[in-house]
Amino acid sequence: MKLWGGRFEKPVNEIAEEFGASIPFDRRLYREDIAGSKAHARMLAKQGIISNEDAEKIVAGLERIQARIEKGEFEFRLDREDIHLNIEAELAADIGEAAGRLHTGRSRNDQVALDFRLYVCRTIGQAVERILRLQETLVRLAEKWEGVIMPGYTHLQRAQPVLLSHHLLAYFEMFQRDAGRFSDSYARTDVSPLGSGALAGVPYPLDREYVAEQLGMSAVSRNSMDSVSDRDFVVEYMAAAALCAVHLSRFAEEIILWSTGEFGFIELDDSYSTGSSIMPQKKNPDMAELVRGKTGRVIGHLTAILVTLKGLPLSYNKDMQEDKEGFFDASDTLLTSLTVFEGMIATMRIKAENMAKGAEGSFATATDLADYLVGKGLPFRQAHEVVGKLVRYAIEQGKTFSGLSLAEFKQFSSLFEEAALKITPETSMAARNTYGGTAPGQVKNAIAASKTLLEDTRQWLSGIGVPV
Numbered sequence: 001m002k003l004w005g006g007r008f009e010k011p012v013n014e015i016a017e018e019f020g021a022s023i024p025f026d027r028r029l030y031r032e033d034i035a036g037s038k039a040h041a042r043m044l045a046k047q048g049i050i051s052n053e054d055a056e057k058i059v060a061g062l063e064r065i066q067a068r069i070e071k072g073e074f075e076f077r078l079d080r081e082d083i084h085l086n087i088e089a090e091l092a093a094d095i096g097e098a099a100g101r102l103h104t105g106r107s108r109n110d111q112v113a114l115d116f117r118l119y120v121c122r123t124i125g126q127a128v129e130r131i132l133r134l135q136e137t138l139v140r141l142a143e144k145w146e147g148v149i150m151p152g153y154t155h156l157q158r159a160q161p162v163l164l165s166h167h168l169l170a171y172f173e174m175f176q177r178d179a180g181r182f183s184d185s186y187a188r189t190d191v192s193p194l195g196s197g198a199l200a201g202v203p204y205p206l207d208r209e210y211v212a213e214q215l216g217m218s219a220v221s222r223n224s225m226d227s228v229s230d231r232d233f234v235v236e237y238m239a240a241a242a243l244c245a246v247h248l249s250r251f252a253e254e255i256i257l258w259s260t261g262e263f264g265f266i267e268l269d270d271s272y273s274t275g276s277s278i279m280p281q282k283k284n285p286d287m288a289e290l291v292r293g294k295t296g297r298v299i300g301h302l303t304a305i306l307v308t309l310k311g312l313p314l315s316y317n318k319d320m321q322e323d324k325e326g327f328f329d330a331s332d333t334l335l336t337s338l339t340v341f342e343g344m345i346a347t348m349r350i351k352a353e354n355m356a357k358g359a360e361g362s363f364a365t366a367t368d369l370a371d372y373l374v375g376k377g378l379p380f381r382q383a384h385e386v387v388g389k390l391v392r393y394a395i396e397q398g399k400t401f402s403g404l405s406l407a408e409f410k411q412f413s414s415l416f417e418e419a420a421l422k423i424t425p426e427t428s429m430a431a432r433n434t435y436g437g438t439a440p441g442q443v444k445n446a447i448a449a450s451k452t453l454l455e456d457t458r459q460w461l462s463g464i465g466v467p468v
């Protein structure tokens with residue numbers, strides 16, 4: 001017998017029952033469902049809507065169910081449709097009539113909205129914690145490899161010399177924004193919809209704030225119809241996750257390039273690489289490739305939830321049950337990607353000599369030569385032209401700047417003096433001393449500033465109960 005079976009004469013078709021059931025995936029919400037039910041039962045008793053005795057029976061019964069679930073002794077039944085009805089039916093089997101009073105002043109519509117909000121809040125904490133670990137590693141590596149020079153690229157063409165630490169800290173910034181997006185969305189997710197009922201509110205004197213307080217939620221929702229139909233918090237999580245995955249994917253792409261024979265900038269540790277079943281020499285960056293590849297899934301789930309919601313009238317519609325599987329997959333994928341990626345970069349070896357060679361032998365100091373001529377009074381556009389011709393000449397001679405004599409320099413401009421020959425990747429970087437630039441002093445400051453930001457994140461995490 002279904003918990004809602006009163007008005008029905010015939011049982012549900014077997015395929016329809018399976019099609020409609022969410023228990024295969026929403027069982028993951030059991031903890032939140034039980035926490036929400038306990039808070040609701042205690043509030044009902046406090047308000048005199050049910051007796052204290054019934055509330056105590058309900059709470060104790062729910063705790064027994066939680067213990068059984070965690071021991072793997074709970075049978076999740078498809079014919080009981082979802083996590084809410086599975087738990088309620090078991091509670092009835094355990095404590096009898098009192099269980100039937102739990103759902104007073106509540107609908108599965110506000111119940112599932114509450115459960116999912118609590119679950120997403122917890123998942124946000126996990127995402128921010130993993131992002132924090134990755135950022136900590138980036139800062140540690142930026143310190144460890146302080147002074148390592150590499151070519152910076154635009155259009156994937158060598159452009160200007162930069163510090164490897166500066167390059168790594170660029171990713172720190174992306175992940176900092178990701179952590180910010182997650183924590184911003186937390187504030188809008190951490191709102192209790194319970195008490196909204198099916199859609200219109202409930203005819204009992206509920207204390208909605210008391211429920212929210214017991215659950216550690218910061219606020220109660222303002223409009224009952226919005227409360228049961230809003231899944232913006234899922235979209236926000238997915239959008240933050242998709243962008244974070246995109247950042248990981250861009251980084252993964254660089255790791256893949258850097259580990260090629262052509263770049264030769266890094267070597268991944270054996271523990272994060274795989275071989276080929278046919279080519280004995282191969283060492284493949286599978287983890288980076290998978291992180292890049294799985295990003296497609298996360299982006300796909302964002303699109304899916306947006307499309308699911310776009311045509312829905314108020315208020316609850318069963319379509320909304322489709323909010324969960326994509327979310328679980330996206331969040332699981334993001335969390336493991338962050339973890340694997342952190343381990344992969346923490347253990348990789350860098351080939352500083354190859355990076356330095358790439359910065360030296362590539363005309364990456366051409367802008368500095370132009371700036372040198374500007375210092376001698378030449379307008380920048382003319383200086384650009386002179387150095388462009390100098391580069392073409394050097395290429396024809398099969399040389400780089402360091403292989404040219406002062407006489408050769410002077411063929412292009414009489415303004416060139418000895419000092420022009422002393423321009424190196426080091427002097428180039430040192431000159432880029434604007435705030436946020438790659439000059440070593442700036443990068444040092446950036447490392448210190450990053451540590452302060454990480455401390456803020458740790459504080460935020462402990463504020464929402466995540467131990468760090």
Ligand code: ARG
Pocket residue numbers: 022026082083108109112316318320321
């Ligand atoms: N399993 C449902 C979901 O995930 C719970 C809410 C069901 N509400 C309803 N009116 N059928 O959306």
